[in-house]
Amino acid sequence: RIPKDEERARLKEIMKRLRRPGYGYIVRTVSEGVKEEDLRSDVEFLNVLWQDALKKREELPAPSLLHSDLTLTFRVVRDLFTKKVERLLIDSKEEYEAVKDFVHRVLPEQTNRIHFYDKEESLFDHLGIEMEISRALNRKVWLKSGGHIVVDHTEAMTVIDVNTGRFVGKRDQEETILRNNLEAVKEIAYQIKLRGIGGIIIVDFIDMEREKNRERVYQALVDAMAGDKARTRISRVSDLGLVEISRERVREDLLRTMSEPCHYCEGRGYTKSPTTVAYEVFREIRRIGRLSDEQKIVVCAHPGVAGLLQDEEHQGIEDLEREYGVKIIVKADLTLHLEQYDIVVL
Known part of the structure; x- marks a missing residue:
């Protein structure tokens, strides 16, 4: 809803000037603050669509589709191809002909701004x-x-x-x-x-x-x-x-x-550091506690974590082995997530 009475009155006066006899228009809230020339373009565009539908009604047998929503290409032309646009480049000959015909009917003064791009370099690369x-x-x-x-x-x-x-x-x-x-x-x-x-x-x-x-x-x-x-x-x-x-x-x-949320970090934008995971492993081993002399603990972890346990944090592994009298074996597993680890007692 347009809250200001002055704006509603302004839009109503504009539409009275633009309205064709026998036609009616719904002015939506997005029209707030829009200039008269832009509203005129919309009215002319809608009139072209309506005339096309009437023409098809006379020419096509029933039942037939008289109108369908515009394709992405034509929606871009409708919404963005204003007088401020100097050039519209299209690299498809078929789309170029269709758009040129469409613009000629709706905005004939802008037809000469549509150009067919036929260079070997892709259009995206050419324009950066x-x-x-x-x-x-x-x-x-x-x-x-x-x-x-x-x-x-x-x-x-x-x-x-x-x-x-x-x-x-x-x-x-x-x-x-x-x-x-x-x-x-x-x-x-x-x-x-x-x-x-x-x-x-x-x-x-x-x-x-x-x-x-x-x-x-x-x-x-x-x-x-x-x-x-x-x-x-x-x-x-x-x-x-x-x-x-x-x-x-x-x-x-x-x-x-x-884009879509990162499946690896589950959309958080970060993961735990290998050091944080390594110390989680230490705490998990302490929860297991002392085992019999014959048993061993095998830690399977992401290579980043396993490498840390075998190198910089190796002293922590040795301290646990002495404290609980158990052999701890660390193995790298490429299939594990950085934050995942498996601890198995053998």
Whole structure:
């Protein structure tokens, strides 16, 4: 629901001007703040679809399918191929012809921006798309100055941390921090939109002492997010250098679309260290306690843990053998997870 009466009135007036006789339109909440020319494009697009359906109704025998949802290619053209786009490159001749025909009917003035890409080098390599995808999936994104931002996803929110890295000033440290934060703002806005990050986003800028500098960073962030199609609210920079961004979830973010939780660490993002597991083994052997002279204890563990028990932590194994009067044999097992181990009494 659009809460502001003025915005509802504005949209109603626009649609009255754009409405064709005998037609009706439903203006959804995503239209809030949208310019008239964008709404006009949507109306023209819907009219083309409706005319196609009417034409098929007259030409096709019953029963026949008159309309189906657009394919991914046409959804991209519909949603993203605006007047701001200088070129649309397509490397499939069939898709190129279909898109060109589609755009000619819907947005004829933009037909000359569609180009067929026929070079030997793949389109992704030619435009550096693979590199951008790789950057969009990494936690750390480097800035040109040598600083970097770190993007971490949690269940409740996304946290973005700004760091100076090698970017250190020679004179005014506050000015250096301001330049670093302003550079980070552009990359943060780009990464948020590229990755499709939605929900609550907390940005931890480098602390700035001067209020006017915090205001400059805030205004730069507002300007950088101004062209975002998703509805966004941005709080001012706090005394701690934190900014809260609330961004509408318009689609699943890139990380969840192109990846899945690590099966090895079960999505935690870390595993226990070999040393931690080695000491768990020691405690487990102590729980077994003293055995008869003929019995032995065989420890099967991941090679990383087994190597540690046989080398750096070998003294711990010898101490247990003396304490409990038992022979302990350590074996490496490639099939075991780093955190797994088997202790067998023979």
